[in-house]
Amino acid sequence: MTPHLAAEGIRKSFGRKPVLDGVSITVGTGEMMALLGPSGCGKSTLLRIVAGLIPKDAGAIRIAGRDMESVPARQRGVGFVFQDYALFPRMTVRENVAFGLRVRGVEALERSRKAGEILDLVGLSEEANRPVDRLSGGQRQRVALARALAMEPSLLLLDEPLSALDVKVRERLRREIKAVQKKVGITALVVTHDQEEAMELGDRIAVMNEGRIEQVATPREVYQEPATEFVARFVGEVNVLPGQMYHGYAYSGSLAIRMAENQPLRDGSSVKVILRPEDISLHPAGTAEAGQSQADVGSVSFQGTHLRVELATEEGYPLTALLLRSHPMAGKIAEGDAVRVEALRGSVLPDPFGKKEPEYYL
Amino acid sequence: MDPGRFRNLDALVRWSVFAAAIGLFFLLILLPLVSLNGYAVREGFGIFWSRLREPGALGALRLTAAVALATTAVNSVIGTAMAFVLTRYRFPGRRAINALVDIPLAIPTVVTGFALLLLYGPMGVLGKFLGEREIQVMFSFPGLLLGHVFVTFPFMVRAVGAVLESAPRSAEDAARTLGAKEWQLFFLVTLPSIKEGLVAGSFLTFSRSLGEFGASIMVSGNLVGRTQTAPLYIFSRFNTGDVEGASAIAILLALASFLILLLLQFVQTGRGVHEGIA
Ligand SMILES: Nc1ncnc2c1ncn2[C@@H]1O[C@H](COP(=O)(O)OP(=O)(O)OP(=O)(O)O)[C@@H](O)[C@H]1O
Numbered sequence: 001m002t003p004h005l006a007a008e009g010i011r012k013s014f015g016r017k018p019v020l021d022g023v024s025i026t027v028g029t030g031e032m033m034a035l036l037g038p039s040g041c042g043k044s045t046l047l048r049i050v051a052g053l054i055p056k057d058a059g060a061i062r063i064a065g066r067d068m069e070s071v072p073a074r075q076r077g078v079g080f081v082f083q084d085y086a087l088f089p090r091m092t093v094r095e096n097v098a099f100g101l102r103v104r105g106v107e108a109l110e111r112s113r114k115a116g117e118i119l120d121l122v123g124l125s126e127e128a129n130r131p132v133d134r135l136s137g138g139q140r141q142r143v144a145l146a147r148a149l150a151m152e153p154s155l156l157l158l159d160e161p162l163s164a165l166d167v168k169v170r171e172r173l174r175r176e177i178k179a180v181q182k183k184v185g186i187t188a189l190v191v192t193h194d195q196e197e198a199m200e201l202g203d204r205i206a207v208m209n210e211g212r213i214e215q216v217a218t219p220r221e222v223y224q225e226p227a228t229e230f231v232a233r234f235v236g237e238v239n240v241l242p243g244q245m246y247h248g249y250a251y252s253g254s255l256a257i258r259m260a261e262n263q264p265l266r267d268g269s270s271v272k273v274i275l276r277p278e279d280i281s282l283h284p285a286g287t288a289e290a291g292q293s294q295a296d297v298g299s300v301s302f303q304g305t306h307l308r309v310e311l312a313t314e315e316g317y318p319l320t321a322l323l324l325r326s327h328p329m330a331g332k333i334a335e336g337d338a339v340r341v342e343a344l345r346g347s348v349l350p351d352p353f354g355k356k357e358p359e360y361y362l
Numbered sequence: 363m364d365p366g367r368f369r370n371l372d373a374l375v376r377w378s379v380f381a382a383a384i385g386l387f388f389l390l391i392l393l394p395l396v397s398l399n400g401y402a403v404r405e406g407f408g409i410f411w412s413r414l415r416e417p418g419a420l421g422a423l424r425l426t427a428a429v430a431l432a433t434t435a436v437n438s439v440i441g442t443a444m445a446f447v448l449t450r451y452r453f454p455g456r457r458a459i460n461a462l463v464d465i466p467l468a469i470p471t472v473v474t475g476f477a478l479l480l481l482y483g484p485m486g487v488l489g490k491f492l493g494e495r496e497i498q499v500m501f502s503f504p505g506l507l508l509g510h511v512f513v514t515f516p517f518m519v520r521a522v523g524a525v526l527e528s529a530p531r532s533a534e535d536a537a538r539t540l541g542a543k544e545w546q547l548f549f550l551v552t553l554p555s556i557k558e559g560l561v562a563g564s565f566l567t568f569s570r571s572l573g574e575f576g577a578s579i580m581v582s583g584n585l586v587g588r589t590q591t592a593p594l595y596i597f598s599r600f601n602t603g604d605v606e607g608a609s610a611i612a613i614l615l616a617l618a619s620f621l622i623l624l625l626l627q628f629v630q631t632g633r634g635v636h637e638g639i640a
């Protein structure tokens with residue numbers, strides 16, 4: 001994929017407060033990149049800089065290979081969907097959608113035809129002549145999307161496009177947005193602080209924290225091989241245990257996780273072991289097999305598709321496990337039980353400050 | 363003690379407050395207006411009309427309307443510009459300037475007029491400078507305009523500022539990303555969104571200007587038929603003992619203010635209804 005958008009080393013401070021601390025990110029042509037991060041980490045600021053709405057302190061923005069340094073917002077050809085939609089009140093749906101064509105001097109008939117086409121695409125033809133103040137949240141959202149697409153931008157930026165909607169509508173529109181994006185084939189960067197949304201929308205996800213990008217990868221990689229502890233904790237639920245490498249395994253106490261062949265960590269180096277709750281399997285009490293650990297069940301709660309089990313390992317580490325309802329242990333496990341814990345899969349992060357485990361575990 | 367008595371006392375207090383408020387309203391506000399009417403037509407409508415036809419009377423009304431219109435026009439431009447600067451820009455001294463905007467409300471208008479006279483009058487620094495170039499500001503229309511613009515300045519700034527403050531700015535950003543040039547953005551997005559503030563500010567400015575007295579008397583020279591506005595005319599007539607002549611103009615001025623008030627109410631409730639549907 002050739003990059004359509006390239007941001008390099010973007011820095012921005014408001015007053016003395018650094019908000020973007022050297023952000024670099026590239027989005028391939030036709031790709032949808034999700035920008036995921038907690039509130040206040042600088043996502044909107046980055047988007048506004050890409051669109052040319054606010055100046056940056058340092059770095060470069062290239063769109064389709066062209067440096068945007070001296071290109072004003074109105075000439076960047078970037079469609080922007082705002083968090084609050086920012087529709088023009090006192091205008092109809094059609095007038096909103098045709099605004100970009102109007103200010104460019106496209107004649108009325110052509111404008112109307114084009115707007116109609118886009119409204120078809122987002123399923124709003126019926127509402128074309130209604131004032132935007134009288135639309136539902138979901139309809140407004142689609143007007144905002146249609147308006148941004150009407151001028152056929154080469155890049156679409158969406159700032160938390162669904163955060164103002166209730167859950168049901170959000171999930172439906174999520175699919176619609178993705179479908180429209182693929183159909184039009186437009187390159188897109190979508191901001192969200194909802195990891196589920198990021199995974200569904202993004203071909204890749206860029207995880208951001210405190211003005212820095214921590215990882216850019218496919219949703220699967222971000223989830224299964226988080227690059228930092230922050231990413232691990234922010235995307236989904238996770239257990240982080242201290243551990244050490246030995247003979248291709250990561251050990252946390254007696255609990256062992258098999259590593260990929262090519263992992264570069266030396267034997268004896270300290271690591272953080274990243275275990276997803278659903279990757280932990282439980283077995284009835286008994287003699288631990290190699291790589292298993294003994295644990296006590298602290299609490300069990302039923303959560304519909306699965307059971308949530310809070311454990312304490314024999315080394316004293318807290319551990320959360322999710323058992324599918326169909327798991328053989330699911331019917332009989334109860335608070336106070338002793339069980340054996342097995343890690344089905346996991347990943348590690350180097351932990352230069354981690355303390356060495358006593359040798360007898362290895 | 364009997365709690366029933368308290369309740370009665372309570373009711374009594376409430377009733378007296380109500381009666382006092384209504385009574386004072388009649389005494390302080392309605393009664394003078396009624397007496398004004400009484401005087402104006404005491405000797406019949408014929409006298410009323412003849413008083414209006416006296417030299418200077420209609421001229422004073424016309425001048426007052428012209429000054430009020432011009433003041434409103436000037437302030438809707440510079441007041442709006444000031445409101446923009448105060449709400450949209452962050453710069454050192456912004457808070458100080460923001461506080462200074464209200465100064466015309468605090469200074470006695472006579473003092474304002476006096477200050478302008480000192481500055482632009484024949485002996486003033488600017489007055490001399492302009493006088494040498496054959497431009498006379500004081501004792502003429504420009505002087506009146508200057509005084510009125512100063513006195514009414516805060517109204518437009520505050521009315522437009524309040525709307526600007528509450529209007530989301532992202533609509534302007536949206537227009538930018540859609541390719542709007544700055545002037546298109548102003549006329550298509552910003553102006554429609556501050557229309558209500560402009561209307562309210564204009565009404566306030568206009569009606570305040572209609573009744574302006576203190577600054578006017580200082581800067582106008584009170585020249586009959588030339589710089590004498592309606593309030594000055596009323597005062598002059600009364601001073602010379604012509605109560606009917608003063609009343610005739612006074613009643614028209616009061617009527618005009620009342621109509622403006624009515625119009626403002628109409629415009630504002632009209633808007634309220636519209637928003638109610640939306
Ligand atoms: N115009 C501004 N002036 C001063 N500080 C600002 C400005 N805009 C943003 N900030 C600050 O910069 C930081 C990042 O803001 P930004 O809006 O980019 O966060 P975000 O990641 O989009 O958060 P959210 O998820 O809440 O929208 C915040 O701490 C915010 O307070």
Ligand SMILES: [Mg+2]
Nearest residue numbers: 043044045159
């Ligand atoms: Mg944001």
